[in-house]
Every structure is written in structure tokens, then in C-alpha cells.
Amino acid sequence: MQTKIGVGLLGLGTVGAGVANILLTPDSRHPLVSEIQIIRVAVRDLNRPRSVEIERNILTTNPQEVVDDPNVQVVVEMMGGIEPARTLIMRAISSGKSVVTANKALIARHGEEIAIAAAAAGVYVLIEAAVGGGIPIIEPLKQSLGGNRITKVSGIINGTTNYILSRMSQEEIGYEEVLQTAKELGYAESDPTADVEGLDAADKIAILSNLAFGGPINRSAIPTEGIAQLQRRDVDFAKQLGYVIKLVAIAERTTLSKQQEKSLPVAVHVRPTLIPLTHPLAGVNGVNNAILIEGDPIGEVMFFGPGAGSGPTASAVVADILNIAGIYQVMHSGGDLDPLLAANSWRDCHLVNQSEICQKNYVRFTAQDTPGVIGRIGSHFGDREVSIQSIVQFNASDQGAEIVVITHKVRQNQMQKALEAIKALPEIKELVSHLGCL
């Protein structure tokens, strides 16, 4: 029997309480759970009633005490936000402690700095809960797909927006109304900006891109479009055409050359996107998430499950704690790290310019209902070598018509040029919507 592994928790909110609850009730879980001991817990308010019984004398309002406790071998950060989380994590690392964190905003921005410090100190920083809630996705990417040349990672990785879009797609209900319900149900925060503007999804795809392609990209330069501007009408038209609209995040290598490039170009973006109903991501509804990974020789694998919630997130945090506890039984102090679990960057990557991103498009125009307008739209697309999958005219009347075009894959700069030309046509009133399409 080993001596127990001491963990310190930073935060005892819903996820923290979920983690503590698992660690305090090890029966019928993996036996390694019973080898973990909670040493110290930082909370905001010592007197708040909690759903989990923690001995009063291990609570503290000073998170630094948790990090500095000599019996704490693993620091579990569940505070969120950039500071003081970043400083506490760096302090833990420099004291030779491994770290588990669910803090996607922090890792997306400072992941490389943290990883370099961890490698220098010979400790692990594990982040399974940062993406996909309870879904095992970070560790499978690190530990199960290394033989592949990954070509693309795409997915639905924000539960709040997926809840909103699922309800908008299934019911006759508007964006504002669903958002209100989502807040009441706890699926959206009172300030939902990070979710509905796509920022949370951009954090997560930045993390996945780093793991899939081996190097960090510039988080702040990821083209990101949220769902706040999405119109009910486009949800309906998409449905009539056999699609459902989801907020999709994509990271894709743009060259398949097998040569080791100096720096790998990666196209990363977050955007409301039409998904054909036959596509595996189309059936991902509510707060569920799903991540699709494509590579050679594996083909395509998908990971699906609850993208949020205290239980699933706690499951992911505990998985990380167990992985560290497991490797601690093997490694000798000062020895090497397991390179798969450590997952340090091994290649330079960079974002390609947004105009170079190649994707199918959905656009909707309002136009005068004159004969030949569809033909002229088609010609303008054709002239700029934008190949069209379908043009459909909806609601033609004296007030005009709505024309929906779905293109084949095309570079965004070409698409933009075609759209400029079409907007200049006298029959075209407005380019109302422009979304992605799988």
C-alpha cells in the first residue's frame, strides 16, 4: 500500500463540491480513488452551507495556504478567471506540485507558459475538464491518437449555445426567450457574453488545436462569431433545406504535405454553421457536446457527452487527479515525465488568415422578385469561381423574395469578392445572413 496522495482544492463551488464528493465516497469507484486525500481547501466564505461534508479545520480563505501546504502534492484549481488562478498555478508548479485545472480561459491564453514551467519543474498540468465537460477528449487526444496525422478537429463545444440552438430548432421560439429560460435553468450565466459570442468555444478550440497539431496558436486572433445575431428565419430555412444550425468550432491543418513544415498552418474558427441532418454532429442536442477528430489512418472518431454540469466536470477533474496519482506510483522524484501525459508542444503552428479559410457557405439575400435575379446571382458566383450547391427562393411576393444560396467549399476571400459584386446588383436589397456550412 502506498501512502496517500495529498490534494489541495482551490474552490468549493459546484464543481469543487462534486470533486470532493467523489473523493470522499470512494466505494464502488476505482480503488485508486481511496488513495487520494483532501488536505486543504480554499473557499470564499467559511460559513456558507455546502452539499459536501468537509472538516472545518482544512478550509481556508487564503488559497496560497493550499498551494504552500507541504502535504499537498496536487493542486486542483477550480476558481476560474485569469488571476489569481494563474499566479497560484505557477506558484504550485515552481514548488514541484502537479496541477489539475478546468480553467479553459487561462489555458487558452497562458497554456504554453504554464506547460514550459511544468516541464522545467518536472510536474504535470492536466486539463481534461477544460473542454467538453465530462467527455474524455483531452486525454484520448494525448494518449490514444498519437500514431495519427490529425487533419481536423471540429465540434460542438459550448453547452449554453447548443441548448439555445437546439430549442430554437425544435420549437417556434426566439433567441431572447430561450436565453431567458437558459438563465433560469442555470444553463446560461447572468452575463452570457462569453458563451453566446463564441469566446468560450474559441478558448476550447485553441486548446484542442494545440493538442491535435502539437503547438499553440494565437488565441486572440481566432475568427469568432457567436449566435447573438442569429435569426429565427435562418433556423427555419436551414431546416427546410435539411440542415440544423449549431455553433461549430473547427481547427484544421491547411496543408497535407508530409514534410515537416517550419510552422504548420492551421485554420481555426468559431461560427454558426449549418450541419446536414445525416452528419454525426447534427443529433447533438441540449447541453451535450461532441468533438469529431479526423486523421490518418484512423479516419473519423467522435466523442459525445455532457458538455457541462457539476457531475460530469467533477468526473473529468477526478480523472486527472487519478492519472497523476497513478504516475506518481511509478515515477521517481527528479526523473523524466511521461511524454504522452505531459503533452508538451512539439511543433510550431500558426493561424492562417481568415480570408484563406476554406468552407461551404450559407447566405441569404432579400431581393426584388424579378425574373432573372437567380440567374444573375448564379453568374456572379460563377464568375468568381464560387461553385454553388443550391439556390432556393423563399416567400416570393410583391414585397420581394428571399434567396438562400449554399455554396461548395471556397476560400473566404473569393466568397467575399462574389458577395460584394452581388450586393451591388440593383435587384439585391440586402445580404441578411452569412453562415458556415458543413
Next chain:
Amino acid sequence: MQTKIGVGLLGLGTVGAGVANILLTPDSRHPLVSEIQIIRVAVRDLNRPRSVEIERNILTTNPQEVVDDPNVQVVVEMMGGIEPARTLIMRAISSGKSVVTANKALIARHGEEIAIAAAAAGVYVLIEAAVGGGIPIIEPLKQSLGGNRITKVSGIINGTTNYILSRMSQEEIGYEEVLQTAKELGYAESDPTADVEGLDAADKIAILSNLAFGGPINRSAIPTEGIAQLQRRDVDFAKQLGYVIKLVAIAERTTLSKQQEKSLPVAVHVRPTLIPLTHPLAGVNGVNNAILIEGDPIGEVMFFGPGAGSGPTASAVVADILNIAGIYQVMHSGGDLDPLLAANSWRDCHLVNQSEICQKNYVRFTAQDTPGVIGRIGSHFGDREVSIQSIVQFNASDQGAEIVVITHKVRQNQMQKALEAIKALPEIKELVSHLGCL
């Protein structure tokens, strides 16, 4: 830089060639791939032309030479079958070598014996490719879900039968005809027994059950029904009722008591099963596989991807090789094993009797089209406390009628009693089909 990890391959068929191809072209894959060196390869025929270039002098027709080569640290068994695979694996283990194998039939039958030998020798036996082809499922179950109390593992884990059933569901085509096509396309073997009778799925669910619940069950006692007897008519009726028929394997703990039972009762079976179209497994078509894991607190996660094929399977085999190479950089000879990666049994489990399995049922009777027959069927089910979800009469005519009943969840012994009573009714001609239902 570490010295390279030497591997020996037993078998250079399609999967073996796929593995060799990955290891020989490390560029743009995880850098650890380039730390692996193929030392020795056992083949049946030295002169057969191959899709991968292997130096002639490392080939041998004697697999024992591979196992005994002092530079081979990891033996990769891709021969299939019980013998000589088992003897070779045991010999590798007793020489202190770790083993990677895709041999589900062997692991389902002799996994415990092999695991005990591996633990004693301080080596790893990894089996990612044994279940779900390329889908990461074994390692996530071992390394990412240990904080959970797993309650159920279910899935579509045989690609051949799923290809056949998908085509039968999508086209007006009979079982024999699709099977013939499947053979021509290489999706079914010339003797398809292991696949179509459910034996392959039973091997795999035995392995998953062991990992999910912590202990082995008796493989040979798993109730197993294949698809060879499945009738086109039931596929059609299922469709009309909003279901699709798949070969589903299930392992479920039958008590949720948190007490550590002396031996955990587990219900395991393989059976053609109706799946509602809204269920995540319903959209899994062709040779794809999907595994659903339910537990507390994670809820439900699903892993989806290619269940067969040389590329995906090679991806899984290489993942195992990399995991061993990774841990070899950490562990010191004679030290402890990482308990998550080693995944030894930690609890006694046993199969519950088939009659105790609790499931929804689909049954189809042929009957005389007399008034009141549906009422009498309903009463007999009610008398045995079998609660009915729906009774539908199809094709009523002078020749009789077909009556399809879908029940709620019920123990199989209760179900059997009700069926015996109904079969004795004078109006009932025959109980034609009895399938499971999710």
C-alpha cells in the same frame, strides 16, 4: 534523447502492415513515434509481396524468435486465434516484456490469467484494438472514468453485423443477399459465424464489462443471440414503429447498492435490439461502432468511430505501443506499475442468470384476426405483470393478422411465463420473433 524502444511484431497482415507503416513514417505524427524501432517481425511467408517495406533480414517465420530477441521490449501480437498467440504472449510476459494485442477472443477467455502474469512480471498488456477498432475506448475506460460508479456499458461493437443491419434497414434487401455483398467487400469473412452469431460482440462486451466493473465474468456463459435468424419483416415493422434494429451488447450492474458487495452481479448479453430513432446509437451505421457508458456522476458518454479496418485498428495498436513507450521513460526497472494503465481487476463480478435480465421486449405473433385477440394478449401480459408500451396489429386479413407488442422493462423469466400463456391461446398461431428493445 532516450534510446529507442524496440518492438517485435507477430504478424504482418493488413493490421500488422498498417502498424509498421505508421512506425516507419513518423513525420507529422507524435514525436514519440520516432522513438519506436521495429526489431523483428514474424510472418507466415517470407516471400509474400507486402504493402510496406520491411528489411528482409528482420523477418522470420518463427514467432518465438521475435519474443526471445533481447532487443525486443514490447511484443505486438496480431496473429489472432487462441494458440499459439496465448503461449507466445505468456512467454513474452515471463521474459519481462510488455505486450500489445488486438486479440479479443484470447483476452475475453484468458484475460485474467494474462493480467495476473503481467502484474507478477511487472509488465503491461494493452488491448485498445481489441474493442471498437480505432475508437479510443479501452484506455478512456481505464484512465478517464475511474472516478465514476459505472452502471452500464452498451454498444454496437461488431462492424460486420452493423453493416448488414444498416443496409437491411435502408434498402429492400434480404439478409442473405447483404451478407454476400459484405463478403465481397471484405466486411464479412468467408465463414461469418463469429460475427453473425454474436460471438465476436460477446468477446468484446466481456472485455468492456471487466474494465467497467473491475472484475472478469465467465465469457462462455454470456447469453448471445446473433442476427442470422432475423427476419426482414421485423426490420420493416420496427421502422414503422420508429425503431431501427441493431445488434446490441450490454453489460449492466444489477444492483446500485453502494456497499461493496462480495461479488458484483452483472447482467451481460448480446441480442438484436430495437433502438428508438432518437437514441444516440440509432444513427450508428455501416461498419461504424459506438459504445455508450453510463455512470455516476458523469451521466452518459458515447464513443463513436470506425469499428474495423486496418488503418483504424493500426491506430489503436500504435496508441498502445506509445503508451508503453511513454511509461518506459518514467518507470525504473523493477518498480511499480501505473495502476490505471495496468488496469488489474479489483473486484469480484459474476454474471446474473439470463432469466433475471431486465429489458424491454419486442415480440411478434401471427394470430387469427378475431375480435378480442389483442385484448386477450394484453390481459395475459397484465396478469404476469408485464407492462405494455404498445400493441399494434399489422396486415389483418382472412389469412390472419400479425400482432407486434413492445413491453416496458421486465425480467426475462416473467416475460417467458407471459409468452407461454399467450402461445397457448387458441387464436395465436405462432410466436415468430422475440427481440430486445432499448
